[in-house]
Amino acid sequence: MRIYRRVTLPLHVRWELYPVKHEPGEKAIYGGSYMEEPNWWEKGRKRSLGNELKFMIPEIVFLRGLREENPRLWNVSFPFHLGLYLMIGTFILLFIGAWSMIFGVCIAPGKGSIASVLYYLTILAGFLGLTLGTGGAAALLRRRVREPELRNYSGIADYFNLIFFLIFFAVSLLAWLFHDHSFDGARAYVYSLLTYGGTPGGMAINRSLLGCLSIILACLLLAYIPFTHMSHMFMKYFLYHLVRWEDAPNVKGGRIEAAILANLGFKPTWAASHIGADGKKTWAEIASSRPKIVK
């Protein structure tokens, strides 16, 4: 919903920042644009998905920007984010495992190479994700509490967000440690979701308080994130693609021109006298007029 509300806003003026990473060749590196070319409007625009991916993949996976510009924070932020990525990966592996079980594949060691790989990979990703997530969230919280430049800009919600993550990771880590070393219980939960409450054949129902708690916390966390600035994890895509790299020129008769004409039809109500807005005149009419001079 939030994404929909943000991407359907009116076309804005260009506010790009270079380097724009879909520029071809070395332009993406030194920050050049198509506007460096003489009569650029007579030439077709070239875009490089390769250059964009070369930037985006290290940015998303390794938080490249933070590592280069703020390495001290990266030291604690990267483990936290990697923990989150690994938990997403763990869920995907659990999902694949549960689907495989629906089709009669038993996810366990010695049950074929694919089943073994899924089994061990889930444990590895899950364990690392929970450990890094717990450590990262705790370190980020500590940093925010101790350092004035972070503390002075933080509200209760900023601490609550980190504490929420910390509790989720820590509870899930304890659930793994005491009850579900192999993530069989977690896989069975995903299986039951996919089969509307079914239980994998031959598996005893083994519910633990910590396991239940970690599932509840994960659900609450997923529902909560979109209401916070932590949605930057996925909204970052739009910050880059809708603003920072949005360099499409306005071509006569094109989609952008149609959007401009629609925008110029809005009726502003700005109150300063030089604007001359009355809620009836359009942007086009106001922009074509001279400012009202008040002596």
Add this chain to the structure above:
Amino acid sequence: MNRNIRPSDISQPSKHLGHIEPGELSFLPPPYEDFNHITVSELKAEKAASIETSLDDTVAMAIPKPKSKEEEEKYLRAFLSGLQKLFEKENNWGFLQPLLLSMEHCAKCQTCSEACPIFEMSGRQEIYRPTFRAEVIRRLYKKYIKPGGKLATKFTGDIELNWTTIARLAELAYRCTLCRRCASLCPIGVDNALIAHEVRKLFSQEMGIAPRELHEKGTVQHLRIGSTTGMNPMAARDSIDFIQEEMEEITGYKIEIPWDREGAEVLLLHNAGEVLSWPENIGAFAIIFQAAGVSWTLSSEELGYDVVNYGLWYDDVQLARVAIKHAEIAKKLKVKKIVIGECGHAHKALTVIADRVLSGDLNIPRESAFVILDEVVSSGKLTLDPSRNDFPVTLHDPCNVVRAMGIVKPQRRILRKIAPRFREMIPHGVENYCCGGGSGFAIMSGYNFAEWRVLVSSRKKFLQILQAFEDEPPDIPKYVCAPCSNCKGSIRDLLEYYHAKKRSHIYYGGLVELIVNAMTDMKKPMIHFD
């Protein structure tokens, strides 16, 4: 300096929220150590008595203090009304999406602070941190605009809205040059400079409050008389005709400046500030275009001889009005393209921002002068002798041309052909530092603002210039190529204030002057170091 200032402190009345003590500014190397214990002069009490000065040591807006409680209430209501309008598509379609994305996703990691030359050079004054003003606005937005805000801000960070908050915020919007270096380093893509820009708009478009130099003497005069310099069309034409004559005297090369030539390929739009302060720039363009056989013209119509667009810095409506007028002039002259001279903010205003304002016949192609100059220099149409420019040269990158438009290489290709001792500043290109005069600062000089600029916002640029020439003996002339009028103005003030011409023989000028200086057709050099 109180390092423990929080965004919520903006509403707490005090003499100054921020203050730079002597010795707190970043240190300058020899032979400029004598400036290291200088700080911004105190505002004269009688001058500052009736205006708001409670932010820091200087004043940009000079807002009169409210005379009554009722007047104060009126300001508060207007502020909230303007804040609301910033988040409405009818009023702010041009920036609504970038603004909302930046308002909602800052992680307050402070990575941007390290990118800001004002924050760094001021000795890390908390109020100049890019997130400081942005966080104030975020809190006000959450509290007063978002549903359930008054309760929510108890958790997200509260802030009190009173006259002090508004008055300081108005000033604080003019302690950022909108260079957007902070935005380019934000790992998430949040743009805190945009938030400063939007605050400026709120004050201008809703409350009618803007620096006099930008509004009354800026866009209003521009639209009324034809130029922010106050030159009407006749005065502009007379001045440029005079420049035409002068050029022959200076270089020994006769030029004929074409006026209002219908059907020319190029309509060249200059910053009219060049006419008054750097006439040789106007002449140099004419020499190059004439020698290269470019089909071009100037316009003598109102606004046609002044490409500036101060609306870019504070008011979208004024920006649109000026941009439309420029496009109408080009349409009337039936030119193939508009070429923008050495003026950084005009590059961005007319080429990039106006691209989403102009439509149909008004959408006439716009090109940077650096591109056509690169084409001319590379074509071999000019006979150039680089040894005529045998002195150290460095290049200042105007933010609006490089970071905001991605025009980085053309000017460098030219310099490599005409300036054998060219060296880059560190950093440069899209990572450059602002001249300190960006977003209108270069033309704002009321009270002690010009002093604050040379001491604080331009300080990083001064350090960069000194570093670029550090391997050169002090007694040889050096040239800072600043191909932007406002940057040139800012660098002029900087070199003058620090006596850099006297102490380090550092001079400044544009790019076209260097090209003409290298032209063998010139009987006499254009650049003189005296």
